[in-house]
Amino acid sequence: MPTFLFNHIALSVKDVDKTTEFYQKVLKLKEIKNTASDSKTRWLSFDDGKQLHLIPRPNFEIRINKAVHFALATPDFNSFVGHLEELKIDYSDWLGTPNKDYIRKDGIKQVYFQDPNGYWIEINNDV
Template structure:
Protein backbone atom coordinates (compact mmCIF):
# COMPACT_ATOMS: atom_id res chain seq x y z
CA UNK A 1 0.00 0.00 0.00
CA UNK A 2 2.19 2.90 -1.20
CA UNK A 3 -0.31 5.55 -0.05
CA UNK A 4 -0.81 4.12 3.42
CA UNK A 5 0.81 6.04 6.26
CA UNK A 6 3.64 4.40 8.14
CA UNK A 7 2.64 3.02 11.55
CA UNK A 8 4.46 5.85 13.34
CA UNK A 9 3.17 6.48 16.84
CA UNK A 10 4.96 9.73 17.71
CA UNK A 11 8.09 11.84 17.35
CA UNK A 12 10.68 10.31 19.68
CA UNK A 13 13.65 12.67 19.61
CA UNK A 14 15.45 15.44 17.82
CA UNK A 15 19.25 15.37 17.69
CA UNK A 16 21.33 18.53 18.02
CA UNK A 17 25.05 18.47 17.25
CA UNK A 18 27.21 20.78 19.34
CA UNK A 19 30.81 21.57 20.20
CA UNK A 20 29.86 22.01 23.88
CA UNK A 21 27.25 19.49 25.10
CA UNK A 22 27.14 20.86 28.65
CA UNK A 23 26.46 24.41 27.43
CA UNK A 24 23.75 23.23 25.01
CA UNK A 25 22.06 21.03 27.62
CA UNK A 26 22.04 23.94 30.08
CA UNK A 27 20.48 26.19 27.42
CA UNK A 28 17.63 23.79 26.61
CA UNK A 29 16.98 23.20 30.32
CA UNK A 30 17.21 26.84 31.44
CA UNK A 31 15.48 28.50 28.48
CA UNK A 32 12.96 25.89 27.35
CA UNK A 33 12.40 23.85 30.52
CA UNK A 34 13.72 20.48 29.35
CA UNK A 35 15.06 18.09 32.00
CA UNK A 36 18.04 15.71 31.78
CA UNK A 37 17.31 12.00 31.47
CA UNK A 38 19.63 8.99 31.66
CA UNK A 39 21.78 8.37 28.60
CA UNK A 40 23.77 5.28 27.60
CA UNK A 41 27.51 5.43 28.22
CA UNK A 42 28.56 6.35 24.67
CA UNK A 43 32.18 7.02 23.72
CA UNK A 44 31.40 10.69 23.10
CA UNK A 45 30.07 13.52 25.24
CA UNK A 46 26.42 14.43 25.11
CA UNK A 47 23.15 14.66 27.00
CA UNK A 48 19.60 13.45 26.63
CA UNK A 49 16.80 15.80 27.63
CA UNK A 50 13.04 15.34 27.90
CA UNK A 51 10.24 17.87 27.79
CA UNK A 52 6.79 18.29 26.28
CA UNK A 53 6.68 14.63 25.28
CA UNK A 54 9.80 14.74 23.10
CA UNK A 55 13.49 14.10 23.70
CA UNK A 56 16.41 16.22 22.52
CA UNK A 57 19.65 14.29 22.12
CA UNK A 58 22.65 16.58 22.43
CA UNK A 59 25.61 15.07 20.54
CA UNK A 60 29.21 16.26 20.63
CA UNK A 61 30.36 17.45 17.21
CA UNK A 62 33.39 15.64 15.82
CA UNK A 63 35.07 18.80 14.57
CA UNK A 64 34.03 22.09 16.14
CA UNK A 65 32.54 24.62 13.75
CA UNK A 66 31.11 27.96 14.72
CA UNK A 67 27.95 29.38 13.17
CA UNK A 68 28.76 31.35 10.04
CA UNK A 69 26.47 34.22 11.01
CA UNK A 70 24.49 35.42 14.00
CA UNK A 71 21.58 36.40 11.73
CA UNK A 72 18.21 34.94 12.70
CA UNK A 73 16.80 33.27 9.59
CA UNK A 74 13.09 32.49 9.93
CA UNK A 75 13.32 30.09 6.97
CA UNK A 76 16.24 28.02 8.30
CA UNK A 77 15.89 24.50 9.68
CA UNK A 78 14.47 24.92 13.17
CA UNK A 79 12.62 23.38 16.08
CA UNK A 80 9.19 24.86 16.70
CA UNK A 81 7.37 24.82 20.03
CA UNK A 82 3.79 25.94 20.68
CA UNK A 83 2.67 28.21 23.51
CA UNK A 84 -0.59 29.95 24.39
CA UNK A 85 1.08 33.25 25.34
CA UNK A 86 4.37 34.82 24.27
CA UNK A 87 4.62 36.96 27.43
CA UNK A 88 6.53 34.46 29.60
CA UNK A 89 8.77 33.51 26.65
CA UNK A 90 9.74 37.11 25.95
CA UNK A 91 10.35 37.76 29.65
CA UNK A 92 12.67 34.73 29.87
CA UNK A 93 14.59 35.60 26.69
CA UNK A 94 14.99 39.23 27.82
CA UNK A 95 16.12 38.18 31.31
CA UNK A 96 18.73 35.86 29.81
CA UNK A 97 19.90 38.39 27.22
CA UNK A 98 18.97 36.15 24.29
CA UNK A 99 18.54 38.02 21.01
CA UNK A 100 15.33 37.18 19.13
CA UNK A 101 13.16 38.17 16.19
CA UNK A 102 9.43 38.57 16.70
CA UNK A 103 6.90 38.60 13.86
CA UNK A 104 3.41 37.66 12.74
CA UNK A 105 3.69 35.49 9.63
CA UNK A 106 1.52 35.69 6.50
CA UNK A 107 -0.87 33.16 8.02
CA UNK A 108 -1.42 35.38 11.08
CA UNK A 109 0.72 33.21 13.40
CA UNK A 110 2.66 35.17 16.08
CA UNK A 111 6.22 33.82 16.17
CA UNK A 112 9.47 34.33 18.07
CA UNK A 113 12.73 33.08 16.57
CA UNK A 114 16.08 32.79 18.37
CA UNK A 115 19.19 30.63 18.30
CA UNK A 116 20.75 28.17 20.72
CA UNK A 117 24.46 28.51 21.61
CA UNK A 118 25.44 26.48 18.52
CA UNK A 119 23.38 28.59 16.14
CA UNK A 120 20.43 26.19 15.75
CA UNK A 121 17.21 28.13 15.18
CA UNK A 122 14.25 27.77 17.55
CA UNK A 123 10.73 29.06 16.96
CA UNK A 124 8.04 29.64 19.57
CA UNK A 125 4.60 30.18 18.05
CA UNK A 126 0.99 30.66 19.05
CA UNK A 127 -0.67 28.18 16.72
CA UNK A 128 -4.34 27.48 16.00
CA UNK A 129 -5.58 23.88 15.87
CA UNK A 130 -4.19 21.89 12.97
CA UNK A 131 -5.65 22.91 9.61
CA UNK A 132 -7.65 20.31 7.68
CA UNK A 133 -5.82 17.92 5.37
CA UNK A 134 -5.75 19.04 1.76
CA UNK A 135 -7.14 15.73 0.49
CA UNK A 136 -9.51 15.08 3.41
CA UNK A 137 -7.73 11.73 3.87
CA UNK A 138 -6.85 10.13 7.19
CA UNK A 139 -4.04 11.73 9.18
CA UNK A 140 -0.58 10.22 9.05
Protein backbone atom coordinates in the same frame (compact mmCIF):
# COMPACT_ATOMS: atom_id res chain seq x y z
CA MET B 1 1.70 1.66 5.39
CA PRO B 2 3.08 2.19 8.91
CA THR B 3 2.21 5.28 10.93
CA PHE B 4 4.85 7.37 12.63
CA LEU B 5 5.17 9.39 15.81
CA PHE B 6 7.78 12.08 16.34
CA ASN B 7 10.49 10.79 18.71
CA HIS B 8 13.48 13.14 19.00
CA ILE B 9 15.68 15.85 17.52
CA ALA B 10 19.45 15.34 17.50
CA LEU B 11 21.89 18.24 17.23
CA SER B 12 25.66 18.20 16.84
CA VAL B 13 27.10 20.66 19.37
CA LYS B 14 30.53 22.14 20.11
CA ASP B 15 30.18 22.18 23.92
CA VAL B 16 27.64 19.65 25.21
CA ASP B 17 27.67 20.94 28.80
CA LYS B 18 27.15 24.59 27.84
CA THR B 19 24.40 23.63 25.37
CA THR B 20 22.66 21.39 27.93
CA GLU B 21 22.69 24.25 30.44
CA PHE B 22 21.21 26.60 27.80
CA TYR B 23 18.26 24.32 27.01
CA GLN B 24 17.63 23.63 30.68
CA LYS B 25 17.63 27.35 31.52
CA VAL B 26 15.77 28.71 28.49
CA LEU B 27 13.28 25.93 27.71
CA LYS B 28 13.21 24.27 31.15
CA LEU B 29 13.99 20.86 29.63
CA LYS B 30 14.82 18.06 32.03
CA GLU B 31 17.84 15.84 31.53
CA ILE B 32 17.06 12.15 31.18
CA LYS B 33 19.30 9.10 30.98
CA ASN B 34 20.97 8.30 27.68
CA THR B 35 19.83 4.69 27.41
CA ALA B 36 21.41 4.10 24.00
CA SER B 37 25.09 4.21 24.90
CA ASP B 38 27.78 5.22 27.36
CA SER B 39 28.73 8.17 25.15
CA LYS B 40 28.84 11.80 26.27
CA THR B 41 25.65 12.51 24.31
CA ARG B 42 23.15 14.16 26.64
CA TRP B 43 19.42 13.64 26.39
CA LEU B 44 16.79 16.19 27.40
CA SER B 45 13.04 15.73 27.55
CA PHE B 46 10.12 17.98 26.65
CA ASP B 47 6.98 17.77 28.81
CA ASP B 48 5.29 15.50 26.25
CA GLY B 49 8.15 12.97 26.38
CA LYS B 50 9.72 13.98 23.07
CA GLN B 51 13.48 14.30 23.32
CA LEU B 52 16.38 16.51 22.33
CA HIS B 53 19.70 14.67 21.96
CA LEU B 54 22.86 16.78 22.14
CA ILE B 55 25.76 15.03 20.46
CA PRO B 56 29.22 16.42 21.24
CA ARG B 57 31.16 17.25 18.09
CA PRO B 58 33.73 19.81 19.29
CA ASN B 59 35.89 19.56 16.15
CA PHE B 60 33.12 19.47 13.52
CA GLU B 61 32.03 22.45 11.44
CA ILE B 62 28.39 23.16 12.22
CA ARG B 63 26.61 24.86 9.32
CA ILE B 64 23.70 27.04 10.35
CA ASN B 65 20.77 28.16 8.23
CA LYS B 66 17.66 29.87 9.65
CA ALA B 67 15.45 27.76 7.39
CA VAL B 68 16.75 24.73 9.33
CA HIS B 69 15.15 25.18 12.73
CA PHE B 70 12.80 23.49 15.11
CA ALA B 71 9.62 25.11 16.39
CA LEU B 72 7.91 24.90 19.75
CA ALA B 73 4.42 26.19 20.52
CA THR B 74 3.28 27.71 23.80
CA PRO B 75 0.03 29.29 24.92
CA ASP B 76 2.20 31.64 27.06
CA PHE B 77 3.91 33.29 24.09
CA ASN B 78 4.20 36.79 25.57
CA SER B 79 5.44 35.41 28.89
CA PHE B 80 8.12 33.40 27.08
CA VAL B 81 9.27 36.45 25.12
CA GLY B 82 9.58 38.25 28.47
CA HIS B 83 11.64 35.28 29.72
CA LEU B 84 14.03 35.70 26.74
CA GLU B 85 14.33 39.40 27.55
CA GLU B 86 15.09 38.67 31.24
CA LEU B 87 17.82 36.24 30.15
CA LYS B 88 19.13 38.86 27.68
CA ILE B 89 18.73 36.45 24.77
CA ASP B 90 18.43 38.20 21.42
CA TYR B 91 15.38 37.25 19.37
CA SER B 92 13.94 38.45 16.08
CA ASP B 93 11.21 37.96 13.53
CA TRP B 94 11.78 35.79 10.43
CA LEU B 95 13.34 38.74 8.56
CA GLY B 96 15.83 39.33 11.37
CA THR B 97 14.34 42.48 12.90
CA PRO B 98 15.78 42.53 16.46
CA ASN B 99 13.43 42.17 19.44
CA LYS B 100 10.35 41.90 17.25
CA ASP B 101 7.78 39.16 16.88
CA TYR B 102 6.10 38.31 13.61
CA ILE B 103 2.42 37.63 12.99
CA ARG B 104 1.90 35.19 10.15
CA LYS B 105 -1.03 35.46 7.69
CA ASP B 106 -2.86 32.83 9.73
CA GLY B 107 -2.56 34.98 12.90
CA ILE B 108 0.15 32.89 14.60
CA LYS B 109 2.81 34.92 16.44
CA GLN B 110 6.42 33.74 16.28
CA VAL B 111 9.94 34.70 17.29
CA TYR B 112 13.32 33.16 16.51
CA PHE B 113 16.48 32.91 18.60
CA GLN B 114 19.68 30.86 18.55
CA ASP B 115 21.28 28.39 20.92
CA PRO B 116 25.02 28.60 21.78
CA ASN B 117 25.89 26.65 18.60
CA GLY B 118 23.87 28.97 16.37
CA TYR B 119 20.91 26.62 15.82
CA TRP B 120 17.67 28.49 15.25
CA ILE B 121 14.65 27.89 17.46
CA GLU B 122 11.18 29.19 16.66
CA ILE B 123 8.67 29.81 19.42
CA ASN B 124 5.07 30.37 18.38
CA ASN B 125 1.56 30.42 19.82
CA ASP B 126 0.06 27.78 17.49
CA VAL B 127 -1.70 25.80 20.25
